[in-house]
Every structure is written in C-alpha cells, then in structure tokens.
Amino acid sequence: MLKIALIGKPNVGKSTLFSALTFSQAEIANYPFTTVKPNVGVGYVVTKCPDTELGKNCNPREGRCSGGRRLVPVEIIDVPGLIPGASEGKGMGNEFLDYIRESEIIIHVFDTSGKVSSEGNPITEDQEQWGDVLSVEREMVLWLSSRLYRDWDKFSRKADASQERQEKILHERLASYGISEHQTASLLSGLGLPKKFSQWKEKDSINLVSEIFRKVKPIVRVGNRADLSSESKLQSFLKEDPNCFFVSGGYELLLEKASKIGLVTDQGSTINITGKGNAEQLNALEGIVKFYRNPIHSRVWDVLSHVVFGVMNYSVVYPVADETSWSDSKGNILPDAVLIPPGTTSLDLAFRIHSDIGSGFIRAIDCRKKMAVRKDYVLNQGDVIKIVSKIS
Numbered sequence: 438m439l440k441i442a443l444i445g446k447p448n449v450g451k452s453t454l455f456s457a458l459t460f461s462q463a464e465i466a467n468y469p470f471t472t473v474k475p476n477v478g479v480g481y482v483v484t485k486c487p488d489t490e491l492g493k494n495c496n497p498r499e500g501r502c503s504g505g506r507r508l509v510p511v512e513i514i515d516v517p518g519l520i521p522g523a524s525e526g527k528g529m530g531n532e533f534l535d536y537i538r539e540s541e542i543i544i545h546v547f548d549t550s551g552k553v554s555s556e557g558n559p560i561t562e563d564q565e566q567w568g569d570v571l572s573v574e575r576e577m578v579l580w581l582s583s584r585l586y587r588d589w590d591k592f593s594r595k596a597d598a599s600q601e602r603q604e605k606i607l608h609e610r611l612a613s614y615g616i617s618e619h620q621t622a623s624l625l626s627g628l629g630l631p632k633k634f635s636q637w638k639e640k641d642s643i644n645l646v647s648e649i650f651r652k653v654k655p656i657v658r659v660g661n662r663a664d665l666s667s668e669s670k671l672q673s674f675l676k677e678d679p680n681c682f683f684v685s686g687g688y689e690l691l692l693e694k695a696s697k698i699g700l701v702t703d704q705g706s707t708i709n710i711t712g713k714g715n716a717e718q719l720n721a722l723e724g725i726v727k728f729y730r731n732p733i734h735s736r737v738w739d740v741l742s743h744v745v746f747g748v749m750n751y752s753v754v755y756p757v758a759d760e761t762s763w764s765d766s767k768g769n770i771l772p773d774a775v776l777i778p779p780g781t782t783s784l785d786l787a788f789r790i791h792s793d794i795g796s797g798f799i800r801a802i803d804c805r806k807k808m809a810v811r812k813d814y815v816l817n818q819g820d821v822i823k824i825v826s827k828i829s
C-alpha cells in the first residue's frame with residue numbers, strides 16, 4: 438500500500454489530522470510529544486470508478502465505492518514530532534525516522550497560527566515560522582544523510598574497487614529508501630557527483646538526500662490550525678511556497694462528530710447543516726461552513742488526493758480475471774483498485790499482483806478495448822487489465 442508519512446514539529450496537529458484521515462482516535466493533547474510511537478492507519482484517496490461504465494456496482498475488497506466515487510486505501514503514518522537536533526538523537530530519538538525513509542510521500546504539517554515553539558510548547562508571540570518549517574526538513578535531510586554516510590570510507594574503498602556500475606552500487610546502498618535503479622541513475626547524473634565514491638564528501642551525501650526529497654519523495658507542506666490564522670498570514674506562507682495547503686484538523690474532527698449525530702451531511706465539497714442541534718452548535722457549524730467556502734482552505738481529503746494524483750502523478754488501475762464482466766473468478770466486479778506510479782507497465786503490475794504471475798507473464802488484455810497489450814505497455818489512469826499468465 439502507498440505509504441504517506443505525516444511529519445512535523447511536536448504539537449502542530451499531526452495526530453489530529455491522522456485521526457481525521459483514518460477515522461480513528463489517536464491520542465491528541467496540547468503538549469509536545471503526545472505521540473511517542475507512530476500511529477499507523479488507513480486513509481483513502483478518491484477516484485472515478487469504472488463501474489459506472491458497466492452500469493453495475495463494484496465489489497471492492499478494500500475501501501468503498503458509492504456513486505462512482507471509489508475510495509482507494511493508502512497507509513497513513515503519524516510520526517512523532519521532530520525537533521531541531523533530532524538528527525543527533527535529540528527529542529524522541531531516531532527509530533521513528535525509519536518510517537520517513539520507508540514512506541513514498543511526506544506531508545509536512547506545520548502550525549500556521551504560530552502558537553507552537555520549535556520544541557512544541559505553546560507560545561503566544563509570533564515566531565520565525567517559515568524558518569521553522571525549513572529547519573524541520575533540514576533535520577530530516579541531515580539524519581538520512583548521516584545514515585547514508587555512515588562507514589563511508591570502508592564502503593567507498595570496496596565500491597571503487599568493484600567492477601559494478603556506480604548507480605547499481607548506490608542503488609543497493611539506497612535499497613531501504615525505496616528508490617529504483619533508474620531513479621538512482623537520474624539522481625546521480627543530475628547532481629554531477631564525483632565519479633569515485635571515495636571522493637565524496639559529507640556535503641555530497643547531504644546533496645543527494647536533499648534531491649531525494651525534491652524528486653523522489655516529495656515533501657508537501659500542509660499548514661494546520663488555519664482556523665486560528667488570518668488570510669493575510671496564509672498568503673504570506675503561499676509567497677514562500679505556492680504549493681502549500683491550509684487545513685484545520687480541528688474542524689475536520691468536529692465535522693466528523695457532527696455528521697455522526699446527524700447535524701450535517703458532509704460530502705466533502707458541500708457541507709449541509711440539517712438544522713438539528715442547539716443554537717450554539719448551529720452557530721459553530723455555520724462558522725465551519727463559512728471557513729471552507731474560502732478557497733484558500735482545503736479539506737484534508739482533497740489534500741491527500743491532490744498529493745497522490747497531482748503531485749506524484751499516481752494512477753489507479755483495476756486488475757480483473759474476466760475481460761467482459763470485469764470481475765474476478767468469483768464474480769466480484771472490479772474487486773481491486775491498485776495505485777501505481779507513473780511509467781508502470783503491464784509486466785510491473787503482474788509482479789505487483791504476485792511474483793509468480795509476473796514470472797509466468799504471457800500477455801495482458803486491455804479490457805476496455807478488448808485488445809492484447811505487450812508487457813512494456815505503460816498503464817493509464819482507469820485501465821481495466823487482465824493479466825494472462827502461465828500461473829493464474
């Protein structure tokens with residue numbers, strides 16, 4: 438499953454956003470390091486389901502579908518707060534940074550209201566907030582680079598003496614970062630790093646890791662507690678990063694509660710107040726509806742879908758066993774929705790389903806066109822695909 442990590446300083450609202458995205462109840466409190474162990478849960482991105490073309494309802498094995506809106510599961514990880522010095526072991530220690538290494542996408546949550554200090558304590562005066570945002574990211578880069586550069590002398594001597602290509606060796610060294618050999622090669626050539634590993638300095642390793650966060654595991658910045666921030670403040674963040682989003686985890690949780698007890702119907706883009714509840718509740722809900730009417734504010738769900746489809750350019754494809762009914766062998770219609778990165782071929786998909794299916798690959802069938810496609814066919818958003826394999 439696609440892994441998305443929520444990172445940021447302590448006390449900025451990561452667990453609040455995690456709870457909203459996963460419909461769970463992580464521990465939330467107004468003091469730093471409330472979260473000591475990462476919370477892991479399932480959230481969803483929304484895509485258009487091909488079942489509308491069939492005129493029948495699909496039977497998702499995971500997630501849900503209604504009215505052609507298919508919810509595709511993704512893994513959300515709420516990483517405990519990062520503070521300056523984390524890369525040297527300050528704060529909650531190192532182990533949770535492994536979650537960052539394993540994640541495909543990093544959502545950096547920051548506090549737009551400026552009510553949280555670098556150490557995560559509540560404060561009242563304004564801070565150098567953007568500097569803080571950058572310093573958290575710097576901390577992550579330094580930490581991962583220190584891992585990569587560990588025992589470099591020994592590694593580089595051996596690597597330079599071997600006959601292997603540089604990208605192959607580096608790919609192996611980066612294996613646990615989930616980076617392909619192709620990506621490693623393009624990182625290497627883009628940065629113009631020394632040809633011999635033994636000539637690398639620590640700054641080269643830092644450069645490489647920074648580039649990983651720019652090109653391979655992009656960091657998306659999400660400003661939380663926007664309910665406490667003026668629009669001009671948010672505009673000033675947009676000047677620093679035009680791609681950041683502004684949300685309110687607090688409002689999301691309130692809406693979820695209100696929806697459960699029938700005070701609102703919440704369809705993401707439209708929130709309707711049903712009229713039930715007391716004057717105080719109605720007043721609060723009207724404030725929330727007004728907040729989301731301002732296009733500078735986003736729903737957390739939309740942010741997630743934007744990150745997966747807009748930033749990462751992932752697509753959703755539907756492997757099936759029967760090209761006519763678009764079902765599996767038991768008659769379940771479009772049972773699986775698989776998120777794939779750009780450039781994924783039908784052979785890659787076969788391996789994703791099972792390594793035996795990949796090894797026994799014969800051909801794939803584009804079920805919409807009822808046409809065989811080759812193993813190097815690059816899959817498109819919404820493709821319904823049957824893999825024909827020696828092993829089925």
Ligand SMILES: Nc1nc2c(ncn2[C@@H]2O[C@H](COP(=O)(O)OP(=O)(O)OP(=O)(O)O)[C@@H](O)[C@H]2O)c(=O)[nH]1
Nearest residue numbers: 447448449450451452453466470471472518686687
């Ligand atoms: N007003 C407002 N308060 C929020 C919002 N999101 C979170 N909070 C509050 O901020 C405080 C910290 O929230 P948490 O979700 O525990 O923060 P965290 O980032 O997980 O903190 P650590 O686990 O300590 O790193 C809590 O008191 C929340 O109720 C928001 O959008 N608006």
Ligand SMILES: [Mg+2]
Nearest residue numbers: 451452471472
């Ligand atoms: Mg937390």
